[in-house]
Amino acid sequence: MAPSEQAEPRAKRARFAEEEQEPDLFGEEHDSYQEYIPLKKRRQIEEHELSKRSGMVASHAEQPDPAAETMLDEDGEEPLVKESLLVRTAKARKDQPTETEAQKRLREEQDMMRNITARTALRGVKELATGVVYTRSIKTGWKPPLKLRQLSDDDHEEVRHKFHIITEGHNLPPPILTFQEMKFPSPILQQLESKGIKRPTPIQVQGLPVVLSGRDMIGVAFTGSGKTLVFALPTVMQSLQEESRMPLVKGEGPLGLMICPSRELARQTHDVIKGYTTALLQAGYPPLRSLLCMGGIDMRQQEGEMRSGTHMMVATPGRLKDMLKKQRITLDLCTYLCLDEADRMVDLGFEEDMREILSYFKHQRQTLMFSATMPMKIKAFAESALVDPITVNVGRAGAANLDVIQEVEYVKQEAKLVYLLECLQKTAPPVLIFAEKTKDVDDIHEYLLIKGVEAVAVHGGKDQEDREQAIDHFKAGKKDVLVATDVASKGLDFPNIQHVINYDMPDEIENYVHRIGRTGRCGKTGIATTFINKNQSESILLDLKHLLKEAKQRIPPVLQVLHDPLGDLEEMAAASGQKGCAYCGGLGHRISECPKLELQTRQEAHKKKDYFGAGGFGGEM
Known part of the structure; x- marks a missing residue:
């Protein structure tokens, strides 16, 4: 081996030896070596430190090594013990305040509501696909009188408080107490006076200024409070304004669309609008045409009316979808949409129909939703279709009309027909009976x-002509009694109804509120008699009991003895700000025990098709 190859290892050893003898430049000794402590002993040290901090020493723990206790960190202090995640979690749970049963149930309800309302927004398919979001309301040429605009917000709030009007939203238009200050033409004022309407109702005091100013709105008020005028008069004024600017030609329109859940309600709304357009025409104003679009009417007749141009349309969802698909009508010019009885229109079964109808709109629209019952789950979902909405609420949503005297009687099933004749003797006709x-x-x-007894009947199985004839005869006073299902319970206005008889208690408390609302309208007092027996579920009877209690009505002994399982109902209502069930509006239960939610959950489960059997692969298709 060459000398150079042999010298290299010695040079390296010498260099390492020199490095070992190199003095410490910082004047410190290399004595950082620490004795290795086994894992078991380190855990014993941690347990000892934790027990010292909490003031408790575990009896089963071994004493740590004294040598280990004297371990110091670089600063000469005892080293900090690292806590495990399990220990931290246990301490965090211990430090949390104790959750009461009511608070626990309230948290569970909030989770349920988030899951229920976490659905696609109620907008057209094209708007959802392209991400179209409107942020500003439609502007109209209407303004409140100057003297009202100059008043302070406190003055306006005092008026709302006087009429028990609750509002949500910002930049609220002022409440207006007369139709003259709302700037309606004299023919409309004369038509209102001829119908005995001299001053606005509470929902009209605040609702009409909101709609006239172009804002989206959710209107909630008890039955018979005049909600129809809140959306009927503004669409007449909008049509009059557009016709004055540029008259409609053949095939154009509608400018305003109102959708109703039943044919009877659609016809009634159409008749109201036609009364005001006729008054304007007789006074020399331009002709305004309205169209009734619903099943049971020859479609060719409706097409003939469309050819001359339509300003306003009142429709039911089924016929409207059919005509839109066949391109018999278009919504290219429509900028005004109202959903009457909106809780039914947006509820399960109508959601996809409404989304399909909204897809035919070409521009932004002013959207209005009205109902006497508006549960929180419907309200939260409805707000997704509105732009900067204002909520106008007169009384609690779903509350019974205080002008109705409610009487509940226990009647056996086999004795109902006989006892029905006795109940008819309470008041003079007309009388309305629901089954x-x-x-x-x-x-x-x-x-x-x-x-x-001079009686007529209405239900969904009868022909449209028979249904219309029965209702017309009853309204005209030719018949004394009308027997009907719930098709006649929502929105229909029967004059001078003094007595409503519920032959059986409905399955949902919302339907009960709508039924008894056919009497006690426009400030008049009415009577509602309801038959109950063991065929009704305890849940609906509890809802009825709490509804009677809220309206300060007499509670019969058969309802008094019912055991109320919700002892903390008032505490939960105060904590959540929501009385009763947030899903259906019933006062006798919470959402966790809601029978309507349970029923609809089962129905949705049955709709899921299982192509492979036994709930296996493909069950979600």
């Missing part, structure tokens, strides 16, 4: 005819 099933409606109608 759940169409078979019961026919049986009651036949029984009353045999007993010599």
Whole structure:
């Protein structure tokens, strides 16, 4: 081996030896070596430190090594013990305040509501696909009188407080107490006076200024409070303004669209609008045409009316979808949309229909939603379709009309028909009788005819012509009693109804509120008699009990003895700000025990098709 190759290892050893002898430049000794402590002993040290901090020493723990206790860190202090995640979690739970049963249930309800309302926004398919979001309301040429605009917000709030009007939203238009200050033309004022309407109702005091100013709105008020005028008069004014600027030609329109859940309600709304357009025409104003679009009417007749141009349309969802698909009508010019009885329109079964109808709109629209019952789950979902909305609420959503005297009587199933004749003697006609099933409606109608009572019947199984004829005869006073299912319970205005009889208690408390709302309208007092027996579920009877209690009505002994499982109901209502169930509006239960939610959950589960059997692969298709 060459000398150079042998010298290299010695040079390296010498260099390492020199490095070992190199003095410390910082004047410190290399004595940082620490004795290795086994894992078991380190855990014992940690347990000892934790027990010292909490003031408790575990009896089963071994004493740590004294040598280990004297371990110091670089600063000469005892080293900090690292806590495990398990220990931290246990301490965090211990430090948390104890959660009461009511608070626990309230948290569970909030989670349920988030899951229920976490659905696609109620907008058209094209708007959802392209991400179109409107942020500003539609501007109109209407303004409140100057003297009202100059008043302070406190003055306006005092008026709202006087009429028990609750509002949500910002930049609220001022409440207006007269129709003259709302700037309606004299023919409309004369038409209102001829119908005995001299001053606005509370929902009209605040609702009409909101709609006239172009804002989106959710209107909630008890039945018979005049909600129809809140959306009917503004669409007449909008159509009059557009016709004055540029008259409609053949095939154009509608400018305003109102959708109703039933044919009877659609016809009633159309008749109201037609009354005001006729008054304007007789006074020399331009002709305004309105169209009734619903099933049971020859579509060719509706097409003929469309050819001359339509300003306003009142429709039911089924016929409207059919005509839109066949391109018989278009919504290219429509900028005004109202959903009457909106809780039914947006509820399960109508959601996709409404989304499909909204897809035919070409521009931004002013959207209005009205109902007497507006549960929180519907309200939260409805707000997704509105732009900067204002909520106008007169009384609690779902509350019964205080002008109705509610009487609840226990009647056996086999004795109902006989006792029905006795109840008819309470008041003079006209009287309205509601039943759940169409078979019961026919049986009651036949029984009353045999007993010599002038009665007519209405239900979904009858022809449209027969339904219209029965309602017209009843309204005209030719018949004394109308027997009907819930098709006649929502929105219909029957004059001078003094007595409503519920032959059976409906399955949902919302339907009960709508039924008894057919009487006690426009400030008049009415009576509602309801038959109950063991066939009704305890849940709906509890809802009825709390509804009677809220309206300060007499509670019969059969409801008094019912055990109320929700002892903390008032505490939860105060904590959540929501009385009763947030899903259906019932006062006798919370959302966790809601029978309507349970039923609809089961129905949705049955709709899921299982192509492979036994709930296996493909069950979600």
